[in-house]
Amino acid sequence: MEKPFQKFSGLSLIISSVLLVFTMVLHPTGGNTKHILQMHDVAIIAHSLAIITLPFVAFGFYGLSIILLTNHKISLLAFIFVCFALLAGMIAASINGLILPMFVENYAQEFEQNSEVLRPILKYGSFFNIAMDNIMIVGIVVAITIWSVLIIISKKLPQWMGYYGLVLLLLSLLGVILNFNFVNLFGFRMFIFGLVSWIVVTGWLMMRETNL
Numbered sequence: 001m002e003k004p005f006q007k008f009s010g011l012s013l014i015i016s017s018v019l020l021v022f023t024m025v026l027h028p029t030g031g032n033t034k035h036i037l038q039m040h041d042v043a044i045i046a047h048s049l050a051i052i053t054l055p056f057v058a059f060g061f062y063g064l065s066i067i068l069l070t071n072h073k074i075s076l077l078a079f080i081f082v083c084f085a086l087l088a089g090m091i092a093a094s095i096n097g098l099i100l101p102m103f104v105e106n107y108a109q110e111f112e113q114n115s116e117v118l119r120p121i122l123k124y125g126s127f128f129n130i131a132m133d134n135i136m137i138v139g140i141v142v143a144i145t146i147w148s149v150l151i152i153i154s155k156k157l158p159q160w161m162g163y164y165g166l167v168l169l170l171l172s173l174l175g176v177i178l179n180f181n182f183v184n185l186f187g188f189r190m191f192i193f194g195l196v197s198w199i200v201v202t203g204w205l206m207m208r209e210t211n212l
Helices: 004-028 033-038 039-069 074-110 115-154 159-177 185-208
Strands: none
Touching: 004 039, 004 185, 033 185, 039 074, 039 115, 039 185, 074 115, 115 159, 159 185
């Protein structure tokens, strides 16, 4: 791999980590339609920032997949999982942060009169959003697991990074066993911050390592 591409893809992961942290800081808490109206602009800004972050994540993980490429091309399978995850994340951010605020703003005055019709629509959107969040979480966890195993086996990056990825996998599985809610705001923030910790260190190692 050419070093400029290696370093730029690592930098892309670090940039995406910073943007993800800003997104989680800005991300408004859930609430009723009145609260959604009050947080209208913040919700749109936060989720727009999340969508902008996704190409940086994809490019950085593409670079990681190339670094870990073997004859079996398994690292590309991890990249495909991430692409599915990022697509689901884009859909979830669009529904929850762009469509929902605009929908509530347009029909705010009609909620009292037509609540029987409008509230099920909001509920449907909420379930759709949860489904996309779950797809995103599973896709990212599977991808990081594959990359972590490849890091340990290939030694193309420091092996401790691979073990750290497996620790995150075990924590995720423990959360599933304990029925931890990964898709509410608190659970999603914990997942994102764990992901960010892995991404930023991986990006830094990709920029630092010279023997790839």
